Amino acid sequence: MSASSLLDLAGIGCGPFTLSVAAHLDRLPEVSAAFFDRRPAFSWHPGMMLPGVELQNSCLKDLVSAADPTNPWSFLSYLVSQKRFYAFLNCEFDAVYRKETAGYFKWVANGLPSLNFGHDVREVSFSDGAFTLRMTGPDGTDITRQSRNLSVGVGVTPWAPDCARRHLGPTCVHASQIAVTPEILSARRIAIIGGGQSGCEVFQALLNRDMTAEDEVVWISRRPTFEPIDASPFTNEYFSPTYSDLFHGLPAFRKGEKLEQQKLASDGASLSTLKAIYRRLYELKHLDGNPARLRLLPNRTLTAMDHGNGQYQLHTTNAFDGGSDVFTADVVILATGYHTAMPECLAPLSRRIRLTDSGQYCLNRDYSVDWDGPAANRLFALNASRHSHGIVDPQLSIAAWRSAEIVNALLGRNHFDLTLPPSMVEWASGHTAALRIAAE
Known part of the structure; x- marks a missing residue:
């Protein structure tokens, strides 16, 4: 395979969190990326589109705005493209309809050239500095693609x-x-x-x-x-990048305690x-x-x-x-919720991936999986970090921010400026904060 056909990032699954990564990368032509999904077309929670159902999120917490507000794949750009910017404002929604959010996601999915639907990834292996994806294409043909890095965003079950x-x-x-x-x-x-x-x-x-x-x-x-x-202002600090970063540094037993305490926040x-x-x-x-x-x-x-x-x-x-x-x-x-599971296509890598005692990915701060492969070849997990980064993980609240973290890690430089001032709330003790600064 020629160097030109080697991707910088290949992704499995084209859900909202993958859309966010792809939307950020759409403005970086120097990065070659392709994302694959077995479904014939994009759909988001089609089984839950009941009349009048609202999303528990601000429309500003879209796929890109928190890290790149000028990105053309923002929710506001979607409203303008649909000729309903003013009508939307006039509704004075406290929360956006889930159908509206699904329409926004589909608009983004239909516009991003890096997304490939109807591609069923059967197996992923790794050798010689590249992940190899073997998949079945829309017409039933066998397709093989190679990539330096891999993202997994297959969603929850x-x-x-x-x-x-x-x-x-x-x-x-x-x-x-x-x-x-x-x-x-x-x-x-x-x-x-x-x-x-x-x-x-x-x-x-x-x-x-x-x-x-x-x-x-x-x-x-x-x-x-x-x-x-609980959607009060101080509780909503749990859904900030600053809190998620601090949460990641806690020991596992304390993370479990916090997740239980914060149940009603999410x-x-x-x-x-x-x-x-x-x-x-x-x-x-x-x-x-x-x-x-x-x-x-x-x-x-x-x-x-x-x-x-x-x-x-x-x-x-x-x-x-x-x-x-x-x-x-x-x-x-x-109405009993969801759980995350490693997709079957990663079976050839399963012994190389470090898992927690409960069978979840051990994740680094940049959402890369701890595995025994080369440091230059990362495996990123999307929507699989609630145990490591906090209750914000399955929410859209920091999707744009998380994707920007992943893009920065992929590039090896801070393309996105993700520095933030201190939180309104002092979560960590002075000792913990000092250790965090020293680690950076």
Whole structure:
């Protein structure tokens, strides 16, 4: 393979975080990069595009603006290109619709020449200073590309409790598939498992359909109540590059403590959604006298799940009083979150990649994976650093910043000026801060 065909960066997966890296590199013609995705075209959470669903993020936290506000792939550029800049401003949105964000991502994906859809990367190996990607192209042909560096941005995988996993099928689905299987919402008896934002959105969608005496919706959550996300100013400091940098330097046990303490900063429901649900419940119960059985069940942990005679039996324990309950449903929707996993195509490299005790990548500050290969050949992991960089990782909050860090590491120079003044909050002790400065 000629030197001219050797890429500087090859990427697996073309989700939003890969889009961010590609959008930054689009302004650097000296860097040769190509990104590959098995899907035939870009799509973002198509199964969660329910009506009126909002994103829990500022539109300024887009793919590029935090590091390069003049980049033509910004959200504001998207609005201008769609001829709706003023209409968007006039709406005075507190939060952007998820459909709007998906439209923005698709616009970027359709405009970046470095993205290649319909390319299924089957295997990645490494030798002689280059990663070799073997893939199947859109027409079924075998394709091989080589690159000095690699990025992995395959996204997260829907997660289900052990007791529910074996029941996954037409009437037991993960919430990520709701919008692509809308017929499931027409069932009369439905159980929702999970009290985060996804659970809220599904419950709200059910409340907005015609409810009759035959309808029963049970909403089960381990949380002590249906809790709002903490989006207050000082809590939002968790979603800053400065805090993420400090978090990375903490020992593993302390990181685990902080992630648990900060759960509601990233995993609560939006207050507007909770208010809409409560008001709809008030309308149905007190104004309409609607006979539907709508049961909100916090403090419950799903411990077992059986299926027979066309219905599910959901066994739960109650952390409020120590009791137990059994609920029945025709359909179960699992709003139980996601987990990260190493893609199968990296199997040839798996023994060379260092993992944590819980099986996650050991990541350096620049989001490169700790592996036994040459330092000049980096493997970057996107959306796989919650355990190492904090709760901000799966959010869009510092996507542009993280991508700029990766581009700087790729270039071996500070193309982006990522220096920041001190945080409003003094998180670290003086001793820790001194050690951090010395390490730099």
